[in-house]
Amino acid sequence: MAQDGIGAAMKRKEDLRFLTGKGTYVDDINRPGQAWAAFVRSPHAHARIVAVRTEAARKAPGVVAVLTGADLAADKVGILPAGWLIHSKDGSPMVEPGHPALVADKVRHVGDQVAVVVAETRDQAREAAGLVEVEYQELAAAVTVTQAVAPGAPLVHDQAKANTCYDWHLGDKAATDAAFAKAAKVVTLDLVNNRLIPNAMEPRAAIGEFDRATGDLTLWTTSQNPHLIRLLLAAFTLGVPEHKLRVVAPDVGGGFGSKIFHYAEDFTVLWAARKIGRPVKWTNTRSEAFQSDAHGRDHVTHVELALDKDGKFLGLRERTLANMGAYLSQFAPSVPTYLHSTLLAGCYTTPAIYAEVRAVFTNTVPVDAYRGAGRPEASYLLERIVDVAAREMGIDRVEIRRRNFIQPSQFPYQTPVALQYDSGDYGATLDEALKRSDWAGFEKRRAEARGRGKLRGIGISTYVEACGIAPSAVVGALGGRVGLWESAHVRVHPTGTVTLFTGTHSHGQSHETTFAQLIAEKLGIPFDNVEVVHGDTAKSAFAMGTYGSRSLAVGGSAIVQAVDKIVAKGRKIAAHLLEAGEGDVEFRDGKFTVKGTDRSKSFGEVALTAYIPHNYPAGLEPGLEEGAVYDPKNFTFPAGCHVCEVEVDPDTGTVQVVGFTAVDDVGIVINPMIVEGQVHGGVTQGIGQALLEEALYDDTSGQLLSGSFLGYNMPRAADVPSFRVGTKVTACTHNPLGVKGVGEVGAIGSPPAVINAVCDAIGVRHLDMPATPERVWRALRTARKA
Amino acid sequence: MPAISLKLNGRSVTAEVEARTLLVELLRERLGLTGTHVGCDTSQCGACTVHVDGRSVKSCTMLAVEADGREVTTIEGLAAADGTLSPVQAAFREHHGLQCGFCTPGMVMSATELVRRNPGAGEREIREWLEGNLCRCTGYHNIVKAVQAAAQTGRG
Amino acid sequence: MQNFGFQKPRDLAAAVAAAKKAPEGKYLGGGQSLLPVMKLGLAAPSELIALSGLAELKGVRVEGKELVIGAGTTHAEVAASAEVKKAIPALADLAGHIGDPQVRNRGTLGGSLAHDDPSADYPAAVLALGATVVTDRRRIAADAFFQGMFQTALAPDEVITAVRFPLPEKAAYAKFPHPASKFALVGVFVARGAGGVRVAVTGAGPSVHRSAPLEKALAARFAPEALAGVAVPAGGLQNDPFGSAEYRAHLVAVMARRAVAACG
Numbered sequence A: 001m002a003q004d005g006i007g008a009a010m011k012r013k014e015d016l017r018f019l020t021g022k023g024t025y026v027d028d029i030n031r032p033g034q035a036w037a038a039f040v041r042s043p044h045a046h047a048r049i050v051a052v053r054t055e056a057a058r059k060a061p062g063v064v065a066v067l068t069g070a071d072l073a074a075d076k077v078g079i080l081p082a083g084w085l086i087h088s089k090d091g092s093p094m095v096e097p098g099h100p101a102l103v104a105d106k107v108r109h110v111g112d113q114v115a116v117v118v119a120e121t122r123d124q125a126r127e128a129a130g131l132v133e134v135e136y137q138e139l140a141a142a143v144t145v146t147q148a149v150a151p152g153a154p155l156v157h158d159q160a161k162a163n164t165c166y167d168w169h170l171g172d173k174a175a176t177d178a179a180f181a182k183a184a185k186v187v188t189l190d191l192v193n194n195r196l197i198p199n200a201m202e203p204r205a206a207i208g209e210f211d212r213a214t215g216d217l218t219l220w221t222t223s224q225n226p227h228l229i230r231l232l233l234a235a236f237t238l239g240v241p242e243h244k245l246r247v248v249a250p251d252v253g254g255g256f257g258s259k260i261f262h263y264a265e266d267f268t269v270l271w272a273a274r275k276i277g278r279p280v281k282w283t284n285t286r287s288e289a290f291q292s293d294a295h296g297r298d299h300v301t302h303v304e305l306a307l308d309k310d311g312k313f314l315g316l317r318e319r320t321l322a323n324m325g326a327y328l329s330q331f332a333p334s335v336p337t338y339l340h341s342t343l344l345a346g347c348y349t350t351p352a353i354y355a356e357v358r359a360v361f362t363n364t365v366p367v368d369a370y371r372g373a374g375r376p377e378a379s380y381l382l383e384r385i386v387d388v389a390a391r392e393m394g395i396d397r398v399e400i401r402r403r404n405f406i407q408p409s410q411f412p413y414q415t416p417v418a419l420q421y422d423s424g425d426y427g428a429t430l431d432e433a434l435k436r437s438d439w440a441g442f443e444k445r446r447a448e449a450r451g452r453g454k455l456r457g458i459g460i461s462t463y464v465e466a467c468g469i470a471p472s473a474v475v476g477a478l479g480g481r482v483g484l485w486e487s488a489h490v491r492v493h494p495t496g497t498v499t500l501f502t503g504t505h506s507h508g509q510s511h512e513t514t515f516a517q518l519i520a521e522k523l524g525i526p527f528d529n530v531e532v533v534h535g536d537t538a539k540s541a542f543a544m545g546t547y548g549s550r551s552l553a554v555g556g557s558a559i560v561q562a563v564d565k566i567v568a569k570g571r572k573i574a575a576h577l578l579e580a581g582e583g584d585v586e587f588r589d590g591k592f593t594v595k596g597t598d599r600s601k602s603f604g605e606v607a608l609t610a611y612i613p614h615n616y617p618a619g620l621e622p623g624l625e626e627g628a629v630y631d632p633k634n635f636t637f638p639a640g641c642h643v644c645e646v647e648v649d650p651d652t653g654t655v656q657v658v659g660f661t662a663v664d665d666v667g668i669v670i671n672p673m674i675v676e677g678q679v680h681g682g683v684t685q686g687i688g689q690a691l692l693e694e695a696l697y698d699d700t701s702g703q704l705l706s707g708s709f710l711g712y713n714m715p716r717a718a719d720v721p722s723f724r725v726g727t728k729v730t731a732c733t734h735n736p737l738g739v740k741g742v743g744e745v746g747a748i749g750s751p752p753a754v755i756n757a758v759c760d761a762i763g764v765r766h767l768d769m770p771a772t773p774e775r776v777w778r779a780l781r782t783a784r785k786a
Numbered sequence B: 001m002p003a004i005s006l007k008l009n010g011r012s013v014t015a016e017v018e019a020r021t022l023l024v025e026l027l028r029e030r031l032g033l034t035g036t037h038v039g040c041d042t043s044q045c046g047a048c049t050v051h052v053d054g055r056s057v058k059s060c061t062m063l064a065v066e067a068d069g070r071e072v073t074t075i076e077g078l079a080a081a082d083g084t085l086s087p088v089q090a091a092f093r094e095h096h097g098l099q100c101g102f103c104t105p106g107m108v109m110s111a112t113e114l115v116r117r118n119p120g121a122g123e124r125e126i127r128e129w130l131e132g133n134l135c136r137c138t139g140y141h142n143i144v145k146a147v148q149a150a151a152q153t154g155r156g
Numbered sequence C: 001m002q003n004f005g006f007q008k009p010r011d012l013a014a015a016v017a018a019a020k021k022a023p024e025g026k027y028l029g030g031g032q033s034l035l036p037v038m039k040l041g042l043a044a045p046s047e048l049i050a051l052s053g054l055a056e057l058k059g060v061r062v063e064g065k066e067l068v069i070g071a072g073t074t075h076a077e078v079a080a081s082a083e084v085k086k087a088i089p090a091l092a093d094l095a096g097h098i099g100d101p102q103v104r105n106r107g108t109l110g111g112s113l114a115h116d117d118p119s120a121d122y123p124a125a126v127l128a129l130g131a132t133v134v135t136d137r138r139r140i141a142a143d144a145f146f147q148g149m150f151q152t153a154l155a156p157d158e159v160i161t162a163v164r165f166p167l168p169e170k171a172a173y174a175k176f177p178h179p180a181s182k183f184a185l186v187g188v189f190v191a192r193g194a195g196g197v198r199v200a201v202t203g204a205g206p207s208v209h210r211s212a213p214l215e216k217a218l219a220a221r222f223a224p225e226a227l228a229g230v231a232v233p234a235g236g237l238q239n240d241p242f243g244s245a246e247y248r249a250h251l252v253a254v255m256a257r258r259a260v261a262a263c264g
């Protein structure tokens, strides 16, 4: 291992600029002559637009333009598409209503965009937006999924009967029915996976610019995948030639999924900029973000587990209503299906599984991928029902999991729900987590807490998830409308320093550091000699971006391929310089050496020769720059075990997490410091989901009750403990680095561990998330009465 | 428009501002100091935290005119002139107390006041002090470690 | 935020004179309630008259059997004041748990009382301690000061200059924070002093109020056990997704018990 290569806890390259206030986020950018945009948003969940009167706004000071849904329709642009097509059980395609960037006919959620005002200053734009008069005819709203599927429910889209987008299934129904028929025990559970609001700390922002002279368009936007945004703008929403459009996502302040998608505002600033011939800037307010950033989760699920008399799982059934919100956001259709039900085997050998998922439109903000996207919903229902089964069969919670684990010898393991796991050792992460959390010593701590009047509980979850969704052909067969490969270009400069152009995007993930370590290791050059460029379609080649914990597994693999090409070409040059056969030259520690001799050329010498090719192999192109594209052969399957310990105040119902241990197998670790940081962040979001966070709608009016940080409970420093985090490694077998992905494991493994701990503490069978003090207090009171 | 003068990161600055201009707007939009961020509109996230006369305040919840005659320090003014990071900044780097960096300027400014006022602060005190600073990335673990390490040096 | 005129008077008389001339104007204390409200467009005063330059609103001192705190004193100053910690430690403790450090560095006692948020902490202390609110023109007893949700006895141009807290024999505050805003979902301040036992409840209802059943039980015996079985009626309490009236009523009893226990 090089000192600064794979496995080293290198300090981050990103830090210096962020710590000194020198980061460049979109809102930090101002363009000459720029005007500001402000949106007019619907105050109603569901209403017909009778008239939009813009005269007063147009006359307001500083106003440059007021654009409405009618203008959009006249231009025949701005319909945001879905990126994944799901087919229902009966083979019919999902109902796919387009999502207009500005609506003209009816609004479908509080916050729906109706018009945009462009003015000289931000204040002027916001003030004039308040002067746009929209006359609405209010309609009854379908707010929850249960309401939306009830007979006679108001229709969000006329073409979606019973508000159903699709009614999908996966697995072998007959085999599962047979498994249940012979079961010694069937356990059932109804649960809700609560709706969340991602709330990356940086609000979304965008600047559109149009150059009249060249016809070039530029969009600066807070995106996790600028190339995808460019593709969608070019091919679908704006209809401009892709090569005339540049999308830049500079420093981005967190995403967690919510900045994957092509939003109405991205399109609108660019469209408006072209219309008025000036740059147009927009920055979301947090209050608007609550009503316009895609939300996450929101499943209502019934699950059943069939077991034999020894607690072996025989079959699993899931029936879920998944909330899509008012429109289909890009990845939304895939989240409760291929990113969710495919994970229902979990770590277990359950032979028969059948899932039915009905996706439902409601009068709420669109729901899409949020950290974990579908897998937290899967791990939650599984790890909850496993605990309930253990409780009802009188089997120890750890033991029932062990009895059902897929064993290391069984890999590659084909699950009954499409996925084939390549590697893992679930017993190893479990053992390590039990040790680190002192599981064995828990009862002593429980007794001690009782002495202090506190109810202490411990919970466990053993999960597996799927990252780096791939390969492209399979994804396409399942309805994905994009490829899911990744690109990398490695440019070696004449002096031997390197610039990497990656298609992934870093908004907290530390790619500038991790990728530099990777290249430093592979090329044997100092870490400081590598610069990573990302986030600009004018710089990096087309690629897919960052989500689904794919950047290292897919993007990193592309880097390895490109570096391998560099080394191969370098070997040719070195062999020529060393007057040796190419096969006799080996590359190690930054040197090309003739095997068995001390004759060598450094990487720098070879690079220089490539650019000053005076003494150079005949027929070889000068220069040293290589690109590669990596299309994975399979998903990767991170897995692990989380153990949570809580104390409940029986007087108030307050739950405090007093200990949290996460032992994850994320494959080979490049930078342990960064890996641990990702786990801390993910676990905290998971604790947030389990105890604190909930997007609450008034189920009659469709108003968002938790529409700001005053009502939406974000995890704060005092809400979480210091974590015990560790890793166990089984390498991924099908990518060149053996890496699996770490971005989401924390948010996937933790919610069930927390709820299992709360249920253990207060002795109840089940409690829905978030386990707020009042909910816990009520559960305790009911339990006491019983 | 009212004219104000203040000492900003050690330098005297005068500006004419509208009464409604918030301190953060003066910093970001008029003076180009974009290190101070805006993460909410309800005075809760702390991304905008700066020091006024050595105390941390939310610059989104203070009028620029109220900074008249005061000493204001932002994240840009924390490192030494030669670029040496302040003890808190250095500790954040050492302990990986930041990921996307968006909450970081506010976190660092807030933590700096704590470290200066309460050297040797323990984990509980640090977590409670950070009540007004939201971070969505780090889970706070490494922020707390960083602040604890800086607190032990006894210098902000 | 709509624009407004701004003045920073140097003395109290000038401040009141300025307010009299601006009927749509407002005083500005630390701005920790007023500015958030203005930013959300829920208030749009024509004029802000800053109180930060007024020496008359500064200072913490004990005068006889009273602790006197200037209305311009910030929450952080009260929390850190040796004077307050000695005279009424519960008050320093309460101030140290308002909002977060940055709010405490700006927000003032006078602003908190004038704003009279139904979930604010200070009103509970003022009411339970039977304090007197001193203004530029009169003295108002706590029982007469708070008049309902965001409603006080203050005239529009009246400035709170100080609050006089009678020194209690015993006093403590217990707060159950709102899960998201961290204001008091329920806060109970108990005090025993010359005026007997007083219990003030904030957060739970539409405004800060005294609790007759709790006061009665504690007057009989000032001990946590005295509250066992005392039912706090849920009628009239706030009922929202962050806490039902029933839960709030329960919490009032729990917080009262804890406050009494903390009195030692």
Ligand SMILES: Cc1cc2nc3c(=O)[nH]c(=O)nc-3n(C[C@H](O)[C@H](O)[C@H](O)COP(=O)(O)OP(=O)(O)OC[C@H]3O[C@@H](n4cnc5c(N)ncnc54)[C@H](O)[C@@H]3O)c2cc1C
Binding pocket: B042, B043, B044, B061, C026, C027, C028, C029, C030, C031, C032, C033, C034, C035, C036, C051, C071, C072, C097, C098, C099, C100, C103, C106, C107, C108, C109, C110, C111, C112, C113, C114, C115, C117, C119, C120, C121, C122, C158, C159, C160, C161, C181, C182, C183, C184
């Ligand atoms: C994030 C956050 C969290 C908070 N958490 C809490 C909490 O947990 N508990 C809590 O109690 N409060 C909390 N607050 C509110 C805070 O305590 C405010 O500081 C306080 O309510 C107002 O004081 P101020 O000096 O800032 O007044 P301002 O905001 O300046 O003024 C408020 C009102 O009082 C008037 N006013 C101000 N001073 C005077 C005076 N001397 N005489 C007459 N009128 C005056 C103003 O005209 C205005 O109407 C929080 C605030 C924020 C932003």
Ligand code: FES
Binding pocket: B037, B038, B039, B040, B041, B042, B043, B044, B045, B046, B047, B048, B049, B058, B059, B060, B061
């Ligand atoms: S911007 Fe959120 S507190 Fe100031």
Ligand code: FES
Binding pocket: A201, A253, A254, A508, B097, B098, B099, B100, B101, B102, B103, B104, B134, B135, B136, B137, B138
């Ligand atoms: S580092 Fe991203 S919000 Fe804190």
